[in-house]
Amino acid sequence: MYNKQLFAHVRGDFPILKQRFQGQPLTYLDSAASSQQPEQVIEAVAEFTRTSYANIHRGLYHLSELSTDLYDRARQRVARFIGVEDAPTVIFTRNTTESLNLLAYTWGEKYIEEGDSIALPVLEHHSDLVPWQQLALRKKAQLRWIEIRPDGTLDLDSLQEALTHKPKLLTFTWVSNVFGTINPVEEIVRLARAQGPITIILDGAQGVPHLKTDVQRLGVDFLAFSGHKMLSPTGIGVLWGKRELLERMPAFLFGGSMISSVKRDRSSWDVLPNRFEAGTPNISGAIGLAAACDYLDSLGMEEIRRHDQALMSYAIEQLNNVPGAEVLGPLDVNQRCGVLSFYFKGIHPHDISTLLGREGVCVRAGHHCCQPLMREIGMGGTTRASFYVYNNEEDVDRLVAALGKVAQVFKGVECGPGCELRPRKVLVQSGHRQLWPACCPKSQCTTCLAPSAHNRALSNTMDSCSPDLTTPTLNVDLTTPRSQQVPSEGGRKDA
Numbered sequence: 001m002y003n004k005q006l007f008a009h010v011r012g013d014f015p016i017l018k019q020r021f022q023g024q025p026l027t028y029l030d031s032a033a034s035s036q037q038p039e040q041v042i043e044a045v046a047e048f049t050r051t052s053y054a055n056i057h058r059g060l061y062h063l064s065e066l067s068t069d070l071y072d073r074a075r076q077r078v079a080r081f082i083g084v085e086d087a088p089t090v091i092f093t094r095n096t097t098e099s100l101n102l103l104a105y106t107w108g109e110k111y112i113e114e115g116d117s118i119a120l121p122v123l124e125h126h127s128d129l130v131p132w133q134q135l136a137l138r139k140k141a142q143l144r145w146i147e148i149r150p151d152g153t154l155d156l157d158s159l160q161e162a163l164t165h166k167p168k169l170l171t172f173t174w175v176s177n178v179f180g181t182i183n184p185v186e187e188i189v190r191l192a193r194a195q196g197p198i199t200i201i202l203d204g205a206q207g208v209p210h211l212k213t214d215v216q217r218l219g220v221d222f223l224a225f226s227g228h229k230m231l232s233p234t235g236i237g238v239l240w241g242k243r244e245l246l247e248r249m250p251a252f253l254f255g256g257s258m259i260s261s262v263k264r265d266r267s268s269w270d271v272l273p274n275r276f277e278a279g280t281p282n283i284s285g286a287i288g289l290a291a292a293c294d295y296l297d298s299l300g301m302e303e304i305r306r307h308d309q310a311l312m313s314y315a316i317e318q319l320n321n322v323p324g325a326e327v328l329g330p331l332d333v334n335q336r337c338g339v340l341s342f343y344f345k346g347i348h349p350h351d352i353s354t355l356l357g358r359e360g361v362c363v364r365a366g367h368h369c370c371q372p373l374m375r376e377i378g379m380g381g382t383t384r385a386s387f388y389v390y391n392n393e394e395d396v397d398r399l400v401a402a403l404g405k406v407a408q409v410f411k412g413v414e415c416g417p418g419c420e421l422r423p424r425k426v427l428v429q430s431g432h433r434q435l436w437p438a439c440c441p442k443s444q445c446t447t448c449l450a451p452s453a454h455n456r457a458l459s460n461t462m463d464s465c466s467p468d469l470t471t472p473t474l475n476v477d478l479t480t481p482r483s484q485q486v487p488s489e490g491g492r493k494d495a
């Protein structure tokens with residue numbers, strides 16, 4: 001049970017959540033994409049802008065000294081949040097993606113050689129997959145995939161199998177952004193290290209915002225995460241690494257701030273963290289992130305975890321009561337956090353999220369930047385609700401009520417053999433053809449598996465069940481019973 005009193009006032013700290021959407025409270029369930037910011041974070045950034053703003057490190061006047069001091073203190077604050085004493089080993093980046101690319105282009109370029117193996121789970125976000133895939137292509141190295149079990153948890157036998165190839169690198173996510181599964185980091189690290197020398201990277205984008213983080217306890221070599229998923233502004237992220245590894249890595253971006261000396265024909269690099277922070281950094285973002293750490297610690301990460309588990313448990317129970325809806329991933333809330341993906345038989349996730357959006361319920365739909373995982377589970381995409389400190393049971397109730405309306409709109413839409421081969425009758429304004437893989441298992445869904453050149457181009461940016469923007473669409477009005485709805489001639493062409 002979580003401390004309801006503590007969380008009762010939290011929502012009030014978030015000005016954006018005071019807005020109403022067509023008279024309804026805003027139900028923000030997309031924090032796994034980007035979380036909202038409390039007044040305390042907004043004010044910390046505003047106060048810095050009003051009183052102390054200047055570039056850091058270079059100015060010898062008091063504003064620059066003030067700004068430098070605040071930036072340095074922000075680093076110390078973030079270091080403390082993740083259990084790091086050696087603050088210069090915390091490098092500020094733009095986001096998780098940049099942190100992981102930094103590693104691929106520095107550590108990876110230096111240490112990965114032809115024939116080496118890189119182990120990673122199939123459930124990785126593209127940010128922790130594409131940089132390694134590209135590195136492997138550059139170096140003629142091999143990716144060793146760690147598979148998942150049917151409940152979305154990591155298959156540790158498959159991990160062991162991958163480890164028999166003696167990979168130089170193991171990289172994996174702490175929490176899956178599709179299933180919400182928490183990977184057992186310490187156990188994985190123990191198994192990996194038992195096989196011999198290995199470098200281990202943890203993608204903490206979904207873990208750090210929800211789980212108490214102590215890098216010493218986790219035992220990894222590098223940790224990457226993003227501020228915008230943990231109450232801070234966009235454009236600030238973190239790469240933490242062990243000092244002895246960071247110091248041996250080549251520099252990444254070159255230019256101002258990261259050098260110690262520049263001659264006409266060569267240069268040398270500054271010490272940590274400057275070596276990896278070329279150019280003017282996101283000073284305001286760092287200050288915002290430090291304020292976000294203060295805010296999260298004021299609630300307590302253990303308390304945040306209890307709140308998440310309670311909400312998750314309630315949401316799973318409620319969603320499982322909605323006919324047609326099925327929750328993906330483990331049902332045990334001890335094994336998951338933050339994220340709840342589900343599918344709805346016969347309804348495309350983009351259509352669900354479009355209709356939910358009209359009810360003021362903000363969720364995400366699609367492949368969630370995990371296309372290899374989607375292929376693995378035979379789905380073009382899922383609908384994903386994600387929770388954070390400002391959500392409560394009423395948000396879940398509004399989600400479920402809105403889903404009830406979605407089900408009404410699609411009532412009578414048949415899922416049957418061959419349904420994947422013809423466009424559905426009911427289309428919503430977003431214009432997605434109804435090709436929901438739940439009714440088209442991966443072996444049969446011809447559009448998913450053998451897309452036309454046109455659809456393939458679209459599916460690079462969208463769900464693998466591509467929208468057909470030329471198909472006439474029906475404007476679905478949730479307030480009008482389906483029987484009275486009239487198809488619009490020609491439909492909308494914009495998505």
Ligand SMILES: Cc1ncc(COP(=O)(O)O)c(C=O)c1O
Binds near residue numbers: 203226
């Ligand atoms: C597990 C995971 N890793 C990496 C990322 C990439 O984060 P960012 O877009 O902040 O770089 C995300 C974003 O959703 C994520 O969920």
